[in-house]
Each structure stands twice: as C-alpha cells, then as structure tokens.
Amino acid sequence: MSPSVRLVPMTAEQFPAYRELAEREYAENIVAAGMMPETEARRKAADDFASSLPDGVDTADHELWTARDGDLEVGMLWLGFTERSDGLVAFGYDFLVTSGRRRQGYGRAIMEAAEQVCRDRGVVEVGLSVFGFNSGARALYEQMGFEVTILQMRKRL
Numbered sequence: 001m002s003p004s005v006r007l008v009p010m011t012a013e014q015f016p017a018y019r020e021l022a023e024r025e026y027a028e029n030i031v032a033a034g035m036m037p038e039t040e041a042r043r044k045a046a047d048d049f050a051s052s053l054p055d056g057v058d059t060a061d062h063e064l065w066t067a068r069d070g071d072l073e074v075g076m077l078w079l080g081f082t083e084r085s086d087g088l089v090a091f092g093y094d095f096l097v098t099s100g101r102r103r104q105g106y107g108r109a110i111m112e113a114a115e116q117v118c119r120d121r122g123v124v125e126v127g128l129s130v131f132g133f134n135s136g137a138r139a140l141y142e143q144m145g146f147e148v149t150i151l152q153m154r155k156r157l
Helices: 015-032 038-052 106-121 135-143
Strands: 006-009 062-069 072-084 087-097 125-128
Touching: 006 106, 015 038, 015 087, 062 106, 072 106, 087 106, 106 125, 106 135
Parallel strands: 087 125
Antiparallel strands: 006 062, 062 072, 072 087
16 A cells, blocks of 8 residues: 655745756766766756756746655655647656655655646646666556657667
8 A cells, every 4th residue: 555645836945955866866867877978967967957947846837746745755746737739748757756765655656646636637648758777667657557658779889
C-alpha cells in the first residue's frame, strides 16, 4: 500500500534550492546516460531549466509542487500543460523522491497524486521521459500503465 501524499504548490522561496538540486541531478543523468561530457551536460541542464522555467514557479503552463506526507517533505513534481486538438495534455518534466525516502512507496504515491491532478483538469494524456539506465523508474512507470512511444539507441565506437 502506498503512503498518502498531498501536493502543495512550490513557493518562490523553495524554487532556488529545487532548481539547484534538479539541475545538478539532470546534468549527472545526462553524463551517466553517455549523452555528453560533464561540461556540456552542465551547460545543457542550465540552459534547459532557464528556457523551460524562465519565470520560476510563475512560468505559464507549468506547475511545480512539493509532495508531503503529513508535515514531512517527501519529494516534488513538475508538470507542464499544453492544449492540443484532442484535448489538454500534461508532460512530467521532473519528479523526484527525497533522498532517504526512496523505496518506501512515495514514488508511486506522487505519481498517483499527479494523475489525480491531471484527471481533475481534464487532461487526456500524460507523457514523460526517463533515462534508459534508470530501471527502477522505468519499472514504476510501466507498472502504472505508461507505454514506450519512442526509443533512442546509440553505439559507442
């Protein structure tokens, strides 16, 4: 049974600490995936965050939440929303469980809370990206009904 979490809007005061952590972890994942060397990965992560969230928590069509279990902060969630001809769609840009809280059911609980937010808004589809080496996240997403829509492959020479 998953713990119960509630999503609380991230504040402007919380955002800088979140961005620093998320940008660093994103760059580390880019390197771990073999996509590019560390210097370029750090630059890409900074550029991606700057272009995706130019106004921080006030960026239009994006929402960031802190996930809480009671008074305990257990993670965060960032969704972007886009209107398409077939309805409103959401994309999960970032989702994390706080270090020390992993493998306790919080990942599933945050995803379930995200799905409820999307249902409440009339979202017709939710997408996300996951690094290929992140087998734990991939397994969770597959268990929750996500399907692979594109698969990139490479061969190092």
